[in-house]
Amino acid sequence: MRGFLYLTWVEMLLFLREWQAVFFSFVFLPMLLFLFGAIFRTHPGVELGGFQQGDLLLPIPLAIGIASNAIYTLSGPLAVYRERGILRRFQATPLRPYAVLLAQGVVVYAMTMLAALLLIGIAKFSFGLSAAVNPWAMWGAFTLGSTALLSLGFLLGSLFPTARVTYAVNSTLFFGMIFLSGTAIPWELLPPFMKGVAQFVPLTYVLDLLKHAWLGQGIWPLSQDLAVLSGITVGGTALAAALFRWD
Amino acid sequence: MAAISVKDLTKSYGGVRAVDGICFEVRPGEIFGLLGPNGAGKTTTIECLEGLRVPDGGAIRVLGRDPRRDRYELHERIGVQLQATALHDRIRVGEALRLFAGLYRRRGPWGRRWAQLLEPLGLADKLRQYYHSLSGGQKQRLHIALALVHGPELVFLDELTTGLDPQARRAVWAFLEEIRDRGTTIFLTTHYMEEAERLCDRVAVMDRGRILALGSPAELIARLGGESRIVFRLLPTSPADTDAGRLDAKPKAPPAGLEGMPHVRRVRLEEKDGRIVIYSTKSSATLAALIREAEARGWDLRDLHVQRATLEDVFLALTGRELRE
Ligand SMILES: Nc1ncnc2c1ncn2[C@@H]1O[C@H](COP(=O)(O)OP(=O)(O)O)[C@@H](O)[C@H]1O
Numbered sequence: 239m240r241g242f243l244y245l246t247w248v249e250m251l252l253f254l255r256e257w258q259a260v261f262f263s264f265v266f267l268p269m270l271l272f273l274f275g276a277i278f279r280t281h282p283g284v285e286l287g288g289f290q291q292g293d294l295l296l297p298i299p300l301a302i303g304i305a306s307n308a309i310y311t312l313s314g315p316l317a318v319y320r321e322r323g324i325l326r327r328f329q330a331t332p333l334r335p336y337a338v339l340l341a342q343g344v345v346v347y348a349m350t351m352l353a354a355l356l357l358i359g360i361a362k363f364s365f366g367l368s369a370a371v372n373p374w375a376m377w378g379a380f381t382l383g384s385t386a387l388l389s390l391g392f393l394l395g396s397l398f399p400t401a402r403v404t405y406a407v408n409s410t411l412f413f414g415m416i417f418l419s420g421t422a423i424p425w426e427l428l429p430p431f432m433k434g435v436a437q438f439v440p441l442t443y444v445l446d447l448l449k450h451a452w453l454g455q456g457i458w459p460l461s462q463d464l465a466v467l468s469g470i471t472v473g474g475t476a477l478a479a480a481l482f483r484w485d
Numbered sequence: 486m487a488a489i490s491v492k493d494l495t496k497s498y499g500g501v502r503a504v505d506g507i508c509f510e511v512r513p514g515e516i517f518g519l520l521g522p523n524g525a526g527k528t529t530t531i532e533c534l535e536g537l538r539v540p541d542g543g544a545i546r547v548l549g550r551d552p553r554r555d556r557y558e559l560h561e562r563i564g565v566q567l568q569a570t571a572l573h574d575r576i577r578v579g580e581a582l583r584l585f586a587g588l589y590r591r592r593g594p595w596g597r598r599w600a601q602l603l604e605p606l607g608l609a610d611k612l613r614q615y616y617h618s619l620s621g622g623q624k625q626r627l628h629i630a631l632a633l634v635h636g637p638e639l640v641f642l643d644e645l646t647t648g649l650d651p652q653a654r655r656a657v658w659a660f661l662e663e664i665r666d667r668g669t670t671i672f673l674t675t676h677y678m679e680e681a682e683r684l685c686d687r688v689a690v691m692d693r694g695r696i697l698a699l700g701s702p703a704e705l706i707a708r709l710g711g712e713s714r715i716v717f718r719l720l721p722t723s724p725a726d727t728d729a730g731r732l733d734a735k736p737k738a739p740p741a742g743l744e745g746m747p748h749v750r751r752v753r754l755e756e757k758d759g760r761i762v763i764y765s766t767k768s769s770a771t772l773a774a775l776i777r778e779a780e781a782r783g784w785d786l787r788d789l790h791v792q793r794a795t796l797e798d799v800f801l802a803l804t805g806r807e808l809r810e
């Protein structure tokens with residue numbers, strides 16, 4: 239436990255000293271939000287599946303932020319540490335795999351949370367969106383979505399020996415997820431076959447939770463989303479800790 | 486009870502027997518060295534003891550524990566410096582020390598007064614420096630500090646002074662002796678003869694996965710039979726002098742006849758610098774004979790001197806090869 243806390247503290251420092259991850263979370267994601275804002279303003283009122291397009295303004299960049307941080311920002315450093323022998327040095331200490339994974343997870347979760355607050359602030363105050371955000375539902379959706387995707391990040395950060403392989407798998411998974419979950423392309427526009435595939439993409443459930451929370455609805459009724467994401471969180475994390483490779 | 490006991494340890498990679506059935510014991514409170522050339526199997530051995538590699542066979546006990554089965558408990562009690570390792574580029578020296586100290590429940594005698602740990606290693610003014618801005622030798626010394634930070638009972642150091650200049654090397658040796666004198670057991674590997682001889686209480690000479698000899702440096706050298714080395718170079722003399730073979734500036738073989746002189750064990754030519762080495766059990770008599778021979782044949786003996794035998798010679802006697810290649 240103490241090892242986990244010290245490692246979390248160091249990982250937090252290292253995160254802040256790496257400008258790429260900071261730039262993505264706090265500059266790029268807000269830019270994405272403005273971009274979606276501009277698109278939706280030119281096509282107001284298009285209605286898809288009961289949602290106004292404008293209603294999706296925040297959930298989409300937020301889902302992209304959660305997914306990319308959980309996948310790239312989490313597993314990238316682990317792969318680099320492994321390649322450079324840093325993890326091997328940790329292996330010779332009392333640190334356990336889950337502490338190494340969770341320290342990264344906590345840092346990524348906290349930073350994504352700050353980015354999410356920034357996005358919500360921008361959405362409310364500069365677009366004047368009136369969505370009746372339900373704060374607890376929003377926090378729950380964000381947290382469960384994050385933990386589910388982080389557990390995928392844990393797996394990606396545990397399994398592969400080199401950074402090259404890790405990045406290749408990361409990119410495949412990331413782009414696969416945002417195109418097949420209704421994030422990059424609205425779900426309603428997907429052909430039936432791809433809608434079927436989307437059922438197997440975790441991000442689909444994350445986006446669904448975020449949409450409902452953003453519109454002020456509770457998330458408890460969405461029991462399928464909750465069950466799927468909880469299962470992924472628990473299963474993914476346990477599997478990652480068991481299969482974790484130090485070198 | 487032994488600090489470490491190893492019985493019939495084996496480990497192969499593909500067809501290569503990296504470690505080939507070795508046995509030894511390390512006593513509590515000693516500095517024990519594994520001396521051997523590159524590829525001897527030192528790193529494989531030390532990493533099996535640390536629980537980082539899985540042996541193919543044999544029994545290992547470290548502080549009475551099994552390094553694989555009890556590794557988390559054991560890792561709390563040992564300190565480790567790996568041969569090939571790194572830290573995060575953007576971690577400061579002081580942060581690295583706090584991090585590693587924070588991974589253990591136990592505390593070193595310096596607690597959090599890092600200066601006491603860094604001073605003897607020559608890093609006292611580096612606390613705020615980033616890891617990537619340290620020189621190779623400074624990184625190496627930081628890794629030694631990190632192995633000691635929590636005051637372990639047993640320290641493993643793999644090639645601890647690679648990349649250090651002679652002065653830093655001596656400072657590290659003196660510091661490790663101090664640590665040993667406080668009761669810490671030290672297990673180290675080295676391919677550096679002087680390090681084994683100066684620092685280690687006992688040395689195991691390792692080559693091609695096997696341990697060829699084990700004992701204190703003085704014992705191992707004494708087993709050579711009180712040998713000294715008579716060392717010299719021969720300069721080319723008159724072209725007429727051909728009976729001893731050709732005496733080039735860099736001769737291909739030592740001149741004939743030296744083997745037959747009194748008390749001579751072996752004669753060798755050091756290929757690197759063309760020096761001739763005579764191993765003798767009674768150097769004064771051999772020396773007298775050598776000088777007579779040189780007078781008779783008109784040799785010009787250069788840089789003639791007598792050295793006591795070293796672990797280098799022990800290795801040579803055991804393997805027929807030189808330690809440093
Ligand atoms: N991970 C490995 N994979 C394959 N071969 C290895 C590995 N580690 C060591 N070896 C081989 O085992 C032998 C001993 O290596 P090592 O233990 O590193 O020796 P030393 O530390 O004495 O230089 C060498 O022939 C080396 O090539």
Ligand SMILES: [Mg+2]
Pocket residue numbers: 527528529568644
């Ligand atoms: Mg080695």
